[in-house]
Amino acid sequence: MRISRIYHPELLIVDQHVSLTDDAVNHLANVLRAKVGQAIVLFNGDGAEYCGHLVDVTKRKVVAMVDSKLSFSLESPLNIHLAQGVSRGDRMEWVIQKAVELGVTEITPLITERCGVKLSEERWLKKHEQWQKLVISACEQCGRNILPKLNQATDFADWINQSTSQLRLTLHPRADKAFRHIALPPSGARLLIGPEGGFSEHEIYQTEEHGFHTIQLGPRVLRTETAAVAAITALQAIHGDL
Structure with missing residues (x-):
């Protein structure tokens, strides 16, 4: 199964829980039917990716645990x-x-x-x-x-x-x-x-x-x-x- 990449507009910290946005909740819970334990990748625009997993999934709330931070860039050298x-x-x-x-x-x-x-x-x-x-x-x-x-x-x-x-x-x-x-x-x-x-x-x-x-x-x-x-x-x- 492909791991979902989700944008989260707030600070992401390793070993902490994060409640995802309403758009992410709708996509994960109601469209993809995601389950507790499923792997996820988060990013917030700081240039890093944050690997994690889902710890709570309902129709109105999705909570993820941030497991690790990976710093790499796919940005073009051309502005x-x-x-x-x-x-x-x-x-x-x-x-x-x-x-x-x-x-x-x-x-x-x-x-x-x-x-x-x-x-x-x-x-x-x-x-x-x-x-x-x-x-x-x-x-x-x-x-x-x-x-x-x-x-x-x-x-x-x-x-x-x-x-x-x-x-x-x-x-x-x-x-x-x-x-x-x-x-x-x-x-x-x-x-x-x-x-x-x-x-x-x-x-x-x-x-x-x-x-x-x-x-x-x-x-x-x-x-x-x-x-x-x-x-x-x-x-x-x-x-x-x-």
Whole structure:
């Protein structure tokens, strides 16, 4: 039986009991039908894994004993900050999940001029909570012990004006450079991907004014979710750990 990996947002100490979160309780007790004595792996974002076993399992409460701590990292040596134009449907969720699996260190959902998602401030906060759960579940699945940072949805103009030492990159099918032609600084890359409608002419002008380098992934126009995953994969294959 596969050992479940569970994120726990609080301090984990060897030889102590820990009551797991409501989401973990539902997953372990009600979905997986876990039993007392079953082995489990916990992580809290400090870069370590904590091996343990379940000592109490009910429909509303699961308690684990932390048996040991293992310190190792699956993090990429390449720092990638993905800024993804928010798209409709499940495209955004898919991009976040795959970006985490591919090792990005930071994600910023961008509200652009052609963004098809219009929400109130309260609903944007709820959407962030939903996306944060996706980040956690992706880390549980892929083995990462450190959660990438997920920022609140940010206006395009606000994000593009942020100072950074990372190399600014965005995609264009007619760009004259590919990922293999660029040299990344130690701080890594800041990767900008538009929504399904692409960037407006004004937004493209702003990227040029703020020093973004256009990079191509071949001559074809890719869907927004394909572009993000392909670009991250190219960066990791050439400059990272793939």
